[in-house]
Amino acid sequence: MTVLLDPTSERSPTIRPRLPRPERLDGLTIGILDIAKPRGDVFLHRLGERLAERGIAVRHYAKPTNTRVAPLPLRQQIAAEVDLVVEGLSD
Amino acid sequence: MAAPVLGDLAREQGLTVYTQDDPSFPETVPGRIDDTMLDTSHRLGIEVVPTLIRFEGGREVGRTYGWDRGEWERISGIAGLGRDLPQARPGCGAKNVEPGVLERLRIRFNETGLKSRRIEIGSDEDEQEAMFARGWSDGLPLVPPTEERVLRMLDGTARDPQEILGLAPPDLAPATVEKIAVNAVMAGCKPEYLPVVLAAVEAVLEEQFAMHGVLATTMFVGPVVVVNGPIRRRIGMKYTYCFAEDEEGSSWEPLSVERGLKPGQSAVTVFAGYGLQGIVDQKSRDPESLAKSFAGSLKALSNVKHAPSCDALLVVCPEHHRTFKNAGWSKARLYEELYRLCEIPGDDLVAGARGVAEGGPPSLAGKSVNKFRPGGLMIVRAGGDAGMFSGIIGGWSAGGPRGSLPVTKEVKP
Numbered sequence: 419m420t421v422l423l424d425p426t427s428e429r430s431p432t433i434r435p436r437l438p439r440p441e442r443l444d445g446l447t448i449g450i451l452d453i454a455k456p457r458g459d460v461f462l463h464r465l466g467e468r469l470a471e472r473g474i475a476v477r478h479y480a481k482p483t484n485t486r487v488a489p490l491p492l493r494q495q496i497a498a499e500v501d502l503v504v505e506g507l508s509d
Numbered sequence: 510m511a512a513p514v515l516g517d518l519a520r521e522q523g524l525t526v527y528t529q530d531d532p533s534f535p536e537t538v539p540g541r542i543d544d545t546m547l548d549t550s551h552r553l554g555i556e557v558v559p560t561l562i563r564f565e566g567g568r569e570v571g572r573t574y575g576w577d578r579g580e581w582e583r584i585s586g587i588a589g590l591g592r593d594l595p596q597a598r599p600g601c602g603a604k605n606v607e608p609g610v611l612e613r614l615r616i617r618f619n620e621t622g623l624k625s626r627r628i629e630i631g632s633d634e635d636e637q638e639a640m641f642a643r644g645w646s647d648g649l650p651l652v653p654p655t656e657e658r659v660l661r662m663l664d665g666t667a668r669d670p671q672e673i674l675g676l677a678p679p680d681l682a683p684a685t686v687e688k689i690a691v692n693a694v695m696a697g698c699k700p701e702y703l704p705v706v707l708a709a710v711e712a713v714l715e716e717q718f719a720m721h722g723v724l725a726t727t728m729f730v731g732p733v734v735v736v737n738g739p740i741r742r743r744i745g746m747k748y749t750y751c752f753a754e755d756e757e758g759s760s761w762e763p764l765s766v767e768r769g770l771k772p773g774q775s776a777v778t779v780f781a782g783y784g785l786q787g788i789v790d791q792k793s794r795d796p797e798s799l800a801k802s803f804a805g806s807l808k809a810l811s812n813v814k815h816a817p818s819c820d821a822l823l824v825v826c827p828e829h830h831r832t833f834k835n836a837g838w839s840k841a842r843l844y845e846e847l848y849r850l851c852e853i854p855g856d857d858l859v860a861g862a863r864g865v866a867e868g869g870p871p872s873l874a875g876k877s878v879n880k881f882r883p884g885g886l887m888i889v890r891a892g893g894d895a896g897m898f899s900g901i902i903g904g905w906s907a908g909g910p911r912g913s914l915p916v917t918k919e920v921k922p
Contacts, residue, residue, distance in 0.1 A: 420636060423654045424626040425645055425691040427682030432628050434642070 440502060443474050449500035451488075452480040458506040465504065511559060511576065512537050514591040521587055529558060529604045550605040551614040557600040561585070575600035612657040621660055622670060625691055640695075651695040662690040665700030666707060667922050674707060675714025678721035684710055701744050705777060708920040709734050709751070712779040717914040722907060723781045730905040733782040733822065735889055737765035738775030740920050752891055755827060759890045761840040767887075768917040775920035780822050780887070781913040782902040786810070790829070791897045796836040799829060800843060803899070804850035808880050810903045814860070814868040816853050816878040820885040820908035820915070823847075824900040826892035840888055851880035882909050 424432070440446060450466045452459045459480075466476045479496055481488045488496075496503060516537025518524040525540045529550055532543035544550055553562065557574040563584045564570065573580035577597040581590050605614055615621050630639045636653045640646055652658065663670055663686070670687040677684040686707060693706050713720045713732050723730060734751040741753035756763050765776035788806045793799040803823065811818040825833075833843060855873030862868055869878075885908065892898065905913050 419632050420630040420653065421656060422628045422630060422636075422640070423623060423656060423659050423691045424628050425654055425688065425695055426643075427677070427680055427688075428626050429680060429682065432626065432643075 443469070443472075446501040447475040447477060447499065449496050449503040450476060450478050451496065451503050451505040452478070453488075453505055453507070454481050454484045455506060455508065461506055462504070511535070511591075511594075514581070514594065517590060518585055518587065522585055547605040547610065547614060550603060551618060555603045556606055558603050559600055560603070608661070609657065612660045615660065616656045621656060623656060623659060623687060624671065624685075625659075625687060627656075645695065652697050654691045654694040658694045659687070659690050662694050662698065662700050662703055663687070665703035666690075668707065674711045677714060678724055684714060699744075704775075704920045704922060705734075705736060705740060705744065708775075708777045708918045709779060712777055712916040712918040715916045715918075717910075718779060718781070718916045719907070719913040723905060723913055726905065726907065728906055729783045730781045731783070733780045733902055735764055735778045735780070735822070735891075736776070736920075737763045737770075737778070738773060738920065740775035754889045755891045758827065759830065760834040761830070761888070761890060764887060764889045765917055767840070768915075770917060770919060776917055777920060778887075778915055778917040780820070780902065780915045781905040781908065782822055783904075784902075785824075786901045786903060788899040788901060789897070790899070794832065796833050796838045796843075796846075799832050800846045801850060804847055806901060807847065807886075808851055808853060810880070810901065811906060812867055814858055814862075814865055816858055816869075816880045817882045817885065818880055819906050820904035821881065821887070822902040822904070823886060823888045824892060824902065825888060825890050826896060826899045827890065827894050828897045829899050830890050843888060844886065847886060848879060848881065852877050853880060854878075885909060887915065 448469055450462045452462050462478075466478060469476050477500055479492060481492065512535035515524060515526060515535050519526075519538040519540065523540075524538055525542060526535065526538045527542045527544040527549050528534055529544055529547060532541060532545065534541070542549070553560075553569075559576070560572065560574040561581055561584050562569055562572045571584040573584050575598060576591070576594065578591060578594070579596075582588055604610060628643070630636055630653075637646075637650055640651050640653065641648055645651065666686065668686050670685065670690065672686045673683045674686065674689065675684055676682065689707055689710050690703060693703055698706060709732070712718065713723075718732075720732075723732065736746055736751070736753045737756065741756075746753040754763050754765075763772070764778055765774065766772050768778060770776050786806065786809075788803060790799060790802045793802050807821060807823070808816075810821055838846075855869075855876035855878050857863060858869045858873050858878060859871055860866060860868035885904075892900070907913060
């Protein structure tokens with residue numbers, strides 16, 4: 419572990435805060451990311467249907483394998499195309 | 510050489526030997542303590558080995574270093590020590606004060622006094638990416654500001670690390686010597702450059718430089734730093750955009766002297782300027798022609814239709830300076846001639862005149878207007894020895910008292 423001295427005015431936290439959650443989904447595009455866990459696709463597909471019924475734009479994505487982080491092009495594509503992402507993390 | 514003496518001391522007085530390198534030395538002394546971690550050496554402030562300290566009741570009452578028979582006899586109270594040894598020999602530098610080692614010990618003993626927030630970077634994390642992710646860089650590599658490096662940087666100045674140089678815009682955070690040292694490490698500075706950096710920061714944070722505006726404007730300006738005085742040569746400054754005036758061989762007073770400092774004093778002058786506009790003149794051999802050549806180029810600054818226009822720093826190269834020097838033109842004379850030559854007929858400056866929509870109000874017609882406000886032009890001598898290429902560094906369009914004024918500061922050790 420390396421310890422560095424902060425060169426800034428120290429007016430922001432050292433750990434980047436998460437983006438705030440949106441208050442409403444109207445007008446947003448939602449990404450649904452299947453990380454390739456068993457039956458995750460079933461759950462996420464149903465979730466996508468429910469969101470679409472409410473008139474929300476939905477895009478589907480899938481990771482090739484749950485054992486590795488998503489490939490960079492996929493992460494960049496998701497970041498460019500949607501406002502928020504839903505993924506299933508476990509079996 | 511000293512082993513028998515140490516053996517004698519151990520027998521007669523009781524002696525504990527702390528060894529910095531070889532814990533098996535000296536065999537003549539049973540009470541040896543391994544101080545290869547240097548903790549005890551550091552706590553006792555050892556600078557030279559050997560150091561002999563006498564303790565009574567747990568308190569130090571006497572100390573000597575190197576080998577000096579008289580001193581060793583005085584401290585130990587034993588006469589006739591080391592009869593076979595010479596009278597005196599200097600010691601060697603102690604390991605605990607070696608560069609790098611001392612910094613690590615000060616960090617381990619929490620004695621650095623550094624106040625900056627510590628940021629932990631995971632061992633698998635890429636330091637460059639971690640710094641970039643925090644917005645410390647624009648993506649170019651930085652030197653990671655570790656505590657050791659910052660301590661070594663602070664050795665470059667006698668100033669207190671917590672001294673505040675000014676309030677740094679836009680959020681008016683106090684810029685301490687320590688914070689500037691952290692940033693200087695990241696920028697690849699050597700400790701001996703730090704005094705110049707500190708003076709430059711102090712200068713740009715002066716009210717009249719208007720650093721907030723210089724940072725916030727959409728115009729292409731930034732601080733240009735001119736360095737004067739002996740520090741230029743001590744740190745071997747090259748001619749870049751933070752550049753040293755070429756004082757050697759000049760017949761003119763340096764910019765810092767013109768601006769009120771003493772000759773021989775190291776100084777920085779900051780100027781809110783933008784990219785260099787060259788003045789190529791390879792034919793003028795008399796000062797009149799060269800001054801006209803300079804003035805013509807100066808009059809185009811910002812826009813030929815602007816007057817008074819931005820401030821300017823005129824950088825006269827040595828070969829051009831020679832022409833003025835040989836003709837006996839002082840710097841004051843050149844200023845005088847340039848201001849005279851930079852008078853422009855107002856008719857040419859009116860918006861729409863000469864087919865250019867840009868320009869000033871119709872009231873300029875019939876008047877004569879100078880390209881520069883009084884004091885808006887500064888002259889320095891700098892650049893390579895060969896080549897008849899001088900330069901103009903144009904200033905912020907909000908130059909002058911309503912915006913940014915040049916600031917000169919002494920470089921303090």
